[in-house]
Amino acid sequence: MSNQETDLLKTVEYGGCSAKLPPGELAGILSKLPKMQHPDILVDIDTHDDAGVYKLNDETAIIFTTDFFPPICSDPYEFGEIAAANALSDVYAMGGNPLLALNLLMFSSAEMPLSAFEQILQGGHSKMQEAGALVMGGHTIEDHSPKYGLAVVGTVHPDKLITNAGAKPGDLLVLTKPLGLGVLVAARRLKMVHEDAYRNGLEQMKLLNKRGGEIMVKHGVRSATDVTGFGLLGHALKMAEASDVSLAVRTRDLPILDQAAELANDGCLPGASFRNFSFVQPSLHVEKLVEPHLKMLACDAQTSGGLLMCVSPDKVDEVLFDLKASGLHQQACVIGEVLTRTRKSIYLE
Amino acid sequence: MHTVDTKGHLCPEPLIMARNAMKEVKEGEKMLVISDNETSYQNLMSFLSDLGANPVADQKEGQYFIEITKPAETSSGKEGNPEAYCNIPHNMPEDSNYVVVARGANMGEGDEELGSLLIRGYFNALKGMDNLPTHIIMYNGGVKLALKDTDTSESLAELEDKGVSIIVCGTCIDYYQIKEKVSVGRISNMYQIATKLAEAGHVVYL
Numbered sequence: 001m002s003n004q005e006t007d008l009l010k011t012v013e014y015g016g017c018s019a020k021l022p023p024g025e026l027a028g029i030l031s032k033l034p035k036m037q038h039p040d041i042l043v044d045i046d047t048h049d050d051a052g053v054y055k056l057n058d059e060t061a062i063i064f065t066t067d068f069f070p071p072i073c074s075d076p077y078e079f080g081e082i083a084a085a086n087a088l089s090d091v092y093a094m095g096g097n098p099l100l101a102l103n104l105l106m107f108s109s110a111e112m113p114l115s116a117f118e119q120i121l122q123g124g125h126s127k128m129q130e131a132g133a134l135v136m137g138g139h140t141i142e143d144h145s146p147k148y149g150l151a152v153v154g155t156v157h158p159d160k161l162i163t164n165a166g167a168k169p170g171d172l173l174v175l176t177k178p179l180g181l182g183v184l185v186a187a188r189r190l191k192m193v194h195e196d197a198y199r200n201g202l203e204q205m206k207l208l209n210k211r212g213g214e215i216m217v218k219h220g221v222r223s224a225t226d227v228t229g230f231g232l233l234g235h236a237l238k239m240a241e242a243s244d245v246s247l248a249v250r251t252r253d254l255p256i257l258d259q260a261a262e263l264a265n266d267g268c269l270p271g272a273s274f275r276n277f278s279f280v281q282p283s284l285h286v287e288k289l290v291e292p293h294l295k296m297l298a299c300d301a302q303t304s305g306g307l308l309m310c311v312s313p314d315k316v317d318e319v320l321f322d323l324k325a326s327g328l329h330q331q332a333c334v335i336g337e338v339l340t341r342t343r344k345s346i347y348l349e
Numbered sequence: 350m351h352t353v354d355t356k357g358h359l360c361p362e363p364l365i366m367a368r369n370a371m372k373e374v375k376e377g378e379k380m381l382v383i384s385d386n387e388t389s390y391q392n393l394m395s396f397l398s399d400l401g402a403n404p405v406a407d408q409k410e411g412q413y414f415i416e417i418t419k420p421a422e423t424s425s426g427k428e429g430n431p432e433a434y435c436n437i438p439h440n441m442p443e444d445s446n447y448v449v450v451a452r453g454a455n456m457g458e459g460d461e462e463l464g465s466l467l468i469r470g471y472f473n474a475l476k477g478m479d480n481l482p483t484h485i486i487m488y489n490g491g492v493k494l495a496l497k498d499t500d501t502s503e504s505l506a507e508l509e510d511k512g513v514s515i516i517v518c519g520t521c522i523d524y525y526q527i528k529e530k531v532s533v534g535r536i537s538n539m540y541q542i543a544t545k546l547a548e549a550g551h552v553v554y555l
Binding site for chain 1: 366367369391514529532
């Protein structure tokens, strides 16, 4: 954390990944753009995956991605850390190693002290160092509220690429980080969250998905996505559609951040949860016994959320063992399974 | 009537205000929630429906007036301990906690053509009922009711859209080699089927 009084959270109404455009409207706009076609494009926007992937040769493909957003927390240094962890996440979700990055920063020197500018970049660079990626520069423009993120290039062996289009019926769904980050941040603004529960949420957002990505590669996982602004169910839906499968998600098994379930039950549900729910609703069946606040937590917009992996049943014990042994993913667990495709993409139980 | 004025507040505050106010009134008592923001209004309607508060809205001069009824709360203190969760949500009466089981593609024993006619008639009639089951479970020959281009699968799809969970036995569709033809329902294993049957208030066998 940095030692200053700047409160970035006061500059925005919607921060982090909850500031995304509504998913349905975005899909409509993207569908009107001319389609890029090239034999070496391995993943494009067609499957709404985490990043674009381009094959350079038989040994190497590059993963190319960017993410940036307005403040999700008060402290500039921590905001930088979270934005960087989030930008790197797409590379890890595809089984890759981050290589290069460029800063993208919007900041108004008239509205905020320059020390906050520096702290945001310091926080971002600390995470890039942790990831072993090289920051090659970037671009800054004047704007208020601040927005920060990075464009990241990673590499992966073309045969080991992990996409959201490879889920197979019978696979089990593993989620590596607890849900409820959107709820906690909303509660923070309203001073409803305990300090330690909020700090715990911040630590989860700063946590790189690096170890989770390495564990997927080690155990030959072929399908995964990271959970960010569209919530668990929004990203699960994109995975179900890309893989032509249905998914069952068990709400009682969802890992949830401390205090988030209680807050959600008390109505502390950010607008993004409802937007995400509307997006998935036509493709979703909700079992009658599902607790409503758990349904909404499954739609809660996450910033720098965990990996949602499809793991074959014979590998799942080892994957969970490695996740927990890392000391970073104590709440990682199986939350559902992949099914043969039927008329609903997601069965919430 | 107890009134909650959420005008000027942005989400999630209106939801929290409504939820807190509901704690102050008695079960079955009516309350009024006022909003001046369309998004907040829509989120309130969704949230209050989920709570079983039967929201009814009226719009006047850019303001939304939502009348709600406080539901009976049977599942208090449920946070933190999954074992404490009540299987019956507070908005579900006891008699609708039932499960329908289709053991074959026909209803009853006897003539098969008649049995097929009867089961199609049954699901058609079920669609129109107020008291719907929580689940319809299909096993053995019953899984054929969920196949593409059958009128039973269309009825089952309508029931699924009304919130009834359709459970299809995975072992059975493998045995009959019809996995690719199942159009409706969640394909399940015997453990899940056994769990649903054990949790059901009562079971109706066709």
